[in-house]
Amino acid sequence: MSQVLDDIDKAILNLLQDDASLPLKTVAEQVHVSIATAQRRIQALISNGVITKQVAIVDPNKVGYGLTAVVMIEMARSNTSMQRRFERLMNTQPQVMSCYEVSGDADFMLMVNAKNMSDYHRFTTGLLTYENNVRNFKSQFVMNFTKSGTKILLD
Numbered sequence: 004m005s006q007v008l009d010d011i012d013k014a015i016l017n018l019l020q021d022d023a024s025l026p027l028k029t030v031a032e033q034v035h036v037s038i039a040t041a042q043r044r045i046q047a048l049i050s051n052g053v054i055t056k057q058v059a060i061v062d063p064n065k066v067g068y069g070l071t072a073v074v075m076i077e078m079a080r081s082n083t084s085m086q087r088r089f090e091r092l093m094n095t096q097p098q099v100m101s102c103y104e105v106s107g108d109a110d111f112m113l114m115v116n117a118k119n120m121s122d123y124h125r126f127t128t129g130l131l132t133y134e135n136n137v138r139n140f141k142s143q144f145v146m147n148f149t150k151s152g153t154k155i156l157l158d
Contacts, residue, residue, distance in 0.1 A: 006051055011036060013157035015044055016053070020154040032087040034150040060153070068116040070144065072080055075109035076131065079138040089136055098126050109141075 007109040008016070018025060029039035048054045063071060078086060086104065093113065094104040100112040117123035123142075131137045 006053055007052070008157065011040075012044060012048065012053075015041065016048065016157050017154075019054070019057075030046055057142045063116050067118055070117040071120055071148075072113075072117070072123060073115040073143045073145065074115055074127075074131070075141045075143075076111040076113065077108065078110040079131040079133060079136050081110065085136045090128065092135060096126075096130065098122075121157070 007059065011034055015030060018030055018033055018042045019029065021095060027038055027045075028043055030045070031038045034041065036044070045054070054075050076089075078089065089111065090102060090104070093111075098117055099113055100116055101112075103112045104110065105112045117128060127140065127142070129139045
């Protein structure tokens with residue numbers, strides 16, 4: 004269920020999605036409210052689960068993770084408990100940047116970062132197995148990042 008956001012909340016979220024390290028004073032000035040109001044609004048957005056994390060986004064190539072794969076997963080058995088088990092497993096894997104349950108031919112889509120092909124091969128042979136309810140998976144490798152982001156523009 005989505006939360007009703009006013010224009011000030013949306014403006015704050017747009018700013019913080021671009022740079023979560025902005026000083027509170029700057030946020031307040033940009034959205035034309037007092038520092039106390041900006042702080043209270045941000046805390047409410049965090050408390051209500053609208054803001055779920057404040058993180059640094061790292062360029063994978065600059066930290067030695069030059070291989071990014073989009074992986075489509077087809078489950079062997081399609082039941083809720085097995086799917087939740089797979090989701091829990093993927094949540095524990097640091098190489099898995101995103102895990103989405105999707106519609107269509109695949110059951111899940113993963114975004115996986117690896118150091119190289121050998122590293123990715125270890126990931127697939129260790130985790131994308133029948134023991135983990137994976138019938139089939141297809142990998143597509145990212146050739147170039149034209150756009151990679153997390154921002155949801157709020158208007």
